[in-house]
Amino acid sequence: MSPAVGSPIIAHLDLDAFFAAVEELERPELRTKPLVVGGDPHGRGVVATANYVARRYGIHSAMSCAEALRRCPEVVFVRPRHAEYSAVSRRVWDAVREVVPTVERTGLDEGYLDVGEVARDLREARGIAGAVQAAVRGATGLTCSLGVSTTKVVAKVASDRRKPGGIVLVPPGREAAFLAPFPVRTLPGVGPRAEERLRAYGVTTIGELAALPDDRLAAILTGSVGVLLRDRARGIDARRLERVVANVSVSQEETFPRDVADRVRLHDELRRMAERVSERLRRAGESARTVTTKLRYPDFATRSRSITLPVGTDDAEAIGDLACHLLDRALTERPGALRLVGVTVSNLESGVQLRLESG
Amino acid sequence: MSTDTVAGAQMKVTCRSEELAERLAVAGRGVSTRTSVHVLTGILLRAESGSLTLAATDMELSLRLSLDATVDGDGATVVPGRLLVDIARLLPPGEVTLEHRAEEGTLKLTCGPASYALNTFAVEDFPRLPELEGDESFSVERPAFLDTVAKVSRSASRDESRPVLTGILVRFEAGRLVMAATDSYRLSVKETELEGGPGRELEAIVPARALGELSRVAQAAASDTIEIGIRDNQVVFEVDGVVLTARRIDGQFPNYKQLVPEAFEAEVELPRDEFLDVVRRTALMAQRKSPLRLRFEEGQVTVSAQTQDVGEAQESLPVAYGGDTLEIGFNADFLRDGLESVSEDKARLKLISPLRPGLIQGEGDDFLYLIMPIRLAG
Numbered sequence: 001m002s003p004a005v006g007s008p009i010i011a012h013l014d015l016d017a018f019f020a021a022v023e024e025l026e027r028p029e030l031r032t033k034p035l036v037v038g039g040d041p042h043g044r045g046v047v048a049t050a051n052y053v054a055r056r057y058g059i060h061s062a063m064s065c066a067e068a069l070r071r072c073p074e075v076v077f078v079r080p081r082h083a084e085y086s087a088v089s090r091r092v093w094d095a096v097r098e099v100v101p102t103v104e105r106t107g108l109d110e111g112y113l114d115v116g117e118v119a120r121d122l123r124e125a126r127g128i129a130g131a132v133q134a135a136v137r138g139a140t141g142l143t144c145s146l147g148v149s150t151t152k153v154v155a156k157v158a159s160d161r162r163k164p165g166g167i168v169l170v171p172p173g174r175e176a177a178f179l180a181p182f183p184v185r186t187l188p189g190v191g192p193r194a195e196e197r198l199r200a201y202g203v204t205t206i207g208e209l210a211a212l213p214d215d216r217l218a219a220i221l222t223g224s225v226g227v228l229l230r231d232r233a234r235g236i237d238a239r240r241l242e243r244v245v246a247n248v249s250v251s252q253e254e255t256f257p258r259d260v261a262d263r264v265r266l267h268d269e270l271r272r273m274a275e276r277v278s279e280r281l282r283r284a285g286e287s288a289r290t291v292t293t294k295l296r297y298p299d300f301a302t303r304s305r306s307i308t309l310p311v312g313t314d315d316a317e318a319i320g321d322l323a324c325h326l327l328d329r330a331l332t333e334r335p336g337a338l339r340l341v342g343v344t345v346s347n348l349e350s351g352v353q354l355r356l357e358s359g
Numbered sequence: 360m361s362t363d364t365v366a367g368a369q370m371k372v373t374c375r376s377e378e379l380a381e382r383l384a385v386a387g388r389g390v391s392t393r394t395s396v397h398v399l400t401g402i403l404l405r406a407e408s409g410s411l412t413l414a415a416t417d418m419e420l421s422l423r424l425s426l427d428a429t430v431d432g433d434g435a436t437v438v439p440g441r442l443l444v445d446i447a448r449l450l451p452p453g454e455v456t457l458e459h460r461a462e463e464g465t466l467k468l469t470c471g472p473a474s475y476a477l478n479t480f481a482v483e484d485f486p487r488l489p490e491l492e493g494d495e496s497f498s499v500e501r502p503a504f505l506d507t508v509a510k511v512s513r514s515a516s517r518d519e520s521r522p523v524l525t526g527i528l529v530r531f532e533a534g535r536l537v538m539a540a541t542d543s544y545r546l547s548v549k550e551t552e553l554e555g556g557p558g559r560e561l562e563a564i565v566p567a568r569a570l571g572e573l574s575r576v577a578q579a580a581a582s583d584t585i586e587i588g589i590r591d592n593q594v595v596f597e598v599d600g601v602v603l604t605a606r607r608i609d610g611q612f613p614n615y616k617q618l619v620p621e622a623f624e625a626e627v628e629l630p631r632d633e634f635l636d637v638v639r640r641t642a643l644m645a646q647r648k649s650p651l652r653l654r655f656e657e658g659q660v661t662v663s664a665q666t667q668d669v670g671e672a673q674e675s676l677p678v679a680y681g682g683d684t685l686e687i688g689f690n691a692d693f694l695r696d697g698l699e700s701v702s703e704d705k706a707r708l709k710l711i712s713p714l715r716p717g718l719i720q721g722e723g724d725d726f727l728y729l730i731m732p733i734r735l736a737g
Contacts, residue, residue, distance in 0.1 A: 353690055356716060
């Protein structure tokens, strides 16, 4: 297990249709049916995950459940069970660490692996990637796809190329050529706004972004972000694995079946979410210093208001109080009914600062 | 008393640029940083009877002060505060003339070859600021008052969701002044012998930020006293001609006496400076709010800290501790704040258990700092 010489070898692992796959494990009869894990198709639910059968009907994540139902009336809807997914995810990552000890989880169903730690070259890396897939399947019955290359950005794009169950290797020197044909939006870091700007200037592929000269780049994307994205488009990405394994935040949010203007109801919702957030913090023995309330208006305008405390809290009431206070503040600035509210806590720390109490 | 401005009057005033800059820097601290109410981002200039008065407020606190000036026309106007402060700061030394041109809606500022025209706000929109009326005010010793503020202010909360904790409880009793502040994790209480005072019991919760500004303004003041007036909604302070008004915070301040345990299990005397140095050094490794661990055992205390992915530190100091071994975690900043607030050479630390509050005091009983521990994981 000598460390790799030269370029790093990084893999990106992505579980295939994770939520849906977990549901299929428990109810194997769903495997052959179009399945959507998500919200209420008769309300405003959105698709969290669609299985591969459902994807054949053009159903995909973030589509409204109502639309999914229109595209495929036989689709089976299942409400997400996040606690279950967390438990399965833990088993997945425990299994992955058996093969590659250093991993950076970026979500329940995806993360980066420091393959260079256990493989000398790309040929060995392919073997490792196969071993990771086998370990995950053995521990949970789930399939995953991996992209392997020298940088995070290339590994991430590669893991999505041959789903489900695929392994894509991009050797050193081939990074830019591999990325070039994909639409710019495929590049991690390019959001809808950047895509729109790039498109307006005729830049539609990653390769075109990579080829932009400095002055044109500066005209399209201001500041350092332009240079960063162009570097990524060229396969240049200095990010290494972040080994802080702890959660960075815990959140809860809810889209209402109908817009809600009633302040008491909104406060109730936030306090209920605060309870759940607090529960998760307590289980992890953590406390949070930052509380954020998210609001979405009927026109989809989304705002968030945060407050950072001098010390962390895991207390449901304290988090609820802050969340309601932030909501009130945001609603003073822009009143109106809301389509969604959410609570996020971040700036997590270990240990819990106790409060003074009488007596 | 402020006189209402006669419509059509044109303010014209001349003063020294150095003095204007210095006084504006003080007034500028009252300017609102929120831009929702435009006029509050401005500084009010009022010229009358041989002086120029500057005022700013963000509705929570206001500052007002004057400087000598040659007044060629009485009047008032409001100009963008931050901008005026910056301009004045950079002017060359010499005479500066400020002239309000109401018909143009501008303030013309000239200083030697430099001239500016600043757009103004409507003076009618600027809130009326309260005066300090002689009959209801009293004076206190400046150093004693400021020292008391300094001892407790760090414990005040910055969390605006519980406004009452963002204030300092200021209470005048017969012959003494008591201040208390708590953010619910720690509590500071300081009692100070005081000459003067209101002559009766009086208390108010004053925003800690306002007392902080008062300390800043009054630190270098020439006057030995601070004039104080306590109103229904406001507290007014005056020192060296600077009038600071603070909104009183409504609500019930926690009954802090109930927070202090009646008895402690262990007491240890610590050499303040030495222990503080140990805490400061070790705290460098208590990043991202990791707790500082204090382990007391026969004859010594060991302070340690570790931060994931950064590293760890530990250091022991001999102390006269004879109780059972006790390990307790504290927020490093809170512990340091408490020790720094002790002015004597010896600090006393009293403890009960790892989950109960600790008490820090100096050699006397006029100051206490109660601090809740961090429940250590694992």
